[in-house]
Amino acid sequence: MNYEFDWFYVKKGLPQLIEGLWLTLELTLWANVIGLVLGFLVAIGMLSKVKAVVWPLTAYIEFFRCTPALIQLVWFFFCIPILFNVWWSAEFMGILALGLNLAAFNAEAYRAAIQAIPHAHTDASTALGLNALQRIIHVILPQALILALPVLITNGIGIFQQSALVALISVEDLMYQGRYISTQTFRPIETLTTVALIYFAVSFPVSQAVTLIERRTKRLLAN
Amino acid sequence: MDFDFSFLAEYSGVLWRGLLTTLQFVGIAVVLGLIWGFLLSMGRTSANKGLYWVTTIYVEFFRGTPVLVQLFWIFFCLPLFLGVELSGFTSAVIALSLYSGAITSESFRAALKSIEASQFDACTALGLPQGVQTVFVILPQAVLRAIPNLLSNVVSLFKESALVSAVGMADLMYVGQNIANNVARPIEILTAIALIYFAIGFPLTRAVSLVEGRLLKVVKA
Numbered sequence: 076m077n078y079e080f081d082w083f084y085v086k087k088g089l090p091q092l093i094e095g096l097w098l099t100l101e102l103t104l105w106a107n108v109i110g111l112v113l114g115f116l117v118a119i120g121m122l123s124k125v126k127a128v129v130w131p132l133t134a135y136i137e138f139f140r141c142t143p144a145l146i147q148l149v150w151f152f153f154c155i156p157i158l159f160n161v162w163w164s165a166e167f168m169g170i171l172a173l174g175l176n177l178a179a180f181n182a183e184a185y186r187a188a189i190q191a192i193p194h195a196h197t198d199a200s201t202a203l204g205l206n207a208l209q210r211i212i213h214v215i216l217p218q219a220l221i222l223a224l225p226v227l228i229t230n231g232i233g234i235f236q237q238s239a240l241v242a243l244i245s246v247e248d249l250m251y252q253g254r255y256i257s258t259q260t261f262r263p264i265e266t267l268t269t270v271a272l273i274y275f276a277v278s279f280p281v282s283q284a285v286t287l288i289e290r291r292t293k294r295l296l297a298n
Numbered sequence: 299m300d301f302d303f304s305f306l307a308e309y310s311g312v313l314w315r316g317l318l319t320t321l322q323f324v325g326i327a328v329v330l331g332l333i334w335g336f337l338l339s340m341g342r343t344s345a346n347k348g349l350y351w352v353t354t355i356y357v358e359f360f361r362g363t364p365v366l367v368q369l370f371w372i373f374f375c376l377p378l379f380l381g382v383e384l385s386g387f388t389s390a391v392i393a394l395s396l397y398s399g400a401i402t403s404e405s406f407r408a409a410l411k412s413i414e415a416s417q418f419d420a421c422t423a424l425g426l427p428q429g430v431q432t433v434f435v436i437l438p439q440a441v442l443r444a445i446p447n448l449l450s451n452v453v454s455l456f457k458e459s460a461l462v463s464a465v466g467m468a469d470l471m472y473v474g475q476n477i478a479n480n481v482a483r484p485i486e487i488l489t490a491i492a493l494i495y496f497a498i499g500f501p502l503t504r505a506v507s508l509v510e511g512r513l514l515k516v517v518k519a
Contacts, residue, residue, distance in 0.1 A: 143460035154485045275358075
């Protein structure tokens, strides 16, 4: 191998990469907001005994879990404007697709956590005279959040990685900027390696934190 | 808004070839990933510090970066490093297999870790040599316990494989986007593509939960 490294263009393009990273983080943040809230609502809906509620929600979850995120993203990008006659930015479409994708996975995480809450808690809520809404907010939500936390964070950081897909619908995220600089300067090795390292630098600490949190939760539950 | 799905019949041949390409990528990546992943998991459970660190960094890196970045890296950078031309097909296979190996090794490692210490004690008590212990006691149990995870890796790879369209491989995703651009009917064609992915992804996912339930019973019994 006699490749000569030249980091000049990476240094020069660094502000551009950082800008891309910010957009990536912004997409991740909003997708997670949608994923955490909608995911919980869907999980609660799945507890319903009404078939007309459970079936559409099941279809939604399974559909988003069983198809590639790329087709979801491309579908939103091309089809939503035609179907609903709205012209939202590519970024917004990206957030929407990623958020709905995440919500489907999070709903499963919440559901597993809710199932792990002992049935006695429901009885206790009834005995205390809590109504359904109070029970959901004060009894189910806090416990489901704690139990599901490791999976929710893992899913959330997964969306951080999946967000690189938005570069393919020309949203100027970290991936897009990296590709742009590498084709402009003919320095793919330096640029793409830097991009990979930036992604890694964000997701690795988070995945390590998950391991820590998991251990904490286990200890918390053991007591 | 009127929909017209009838024109899809015209493209059924191309879509079918696209689907076969997708399945081919998944098949190769799964097989190579199994071998590579097993070797990596040996490294990650090894007492050799050097081997442990190299394999750990590899696995964490491939799990901690977007597959799209890995794919582009292999596609654009590896040929420069090696000084040889790599076809899009080869780069896509390499990228997917390297990723597949990383997630597979984690499944094997978790399975190896889940084997109780008493099993090792029993082997010692029975006076089994190390080789016999690994091949006849540990390995069968580890493989059995890894099966649900390995299957769900297949589902992940099936979904990630849509990325190869980004480096010009004519898989299902690529074919679909191409037709959508040509006939200017994205709704029908992209929905059809999504449904085809779903028609394979959903039974696979179901199979994973089924197998998981079965194995749980076997392992507990």
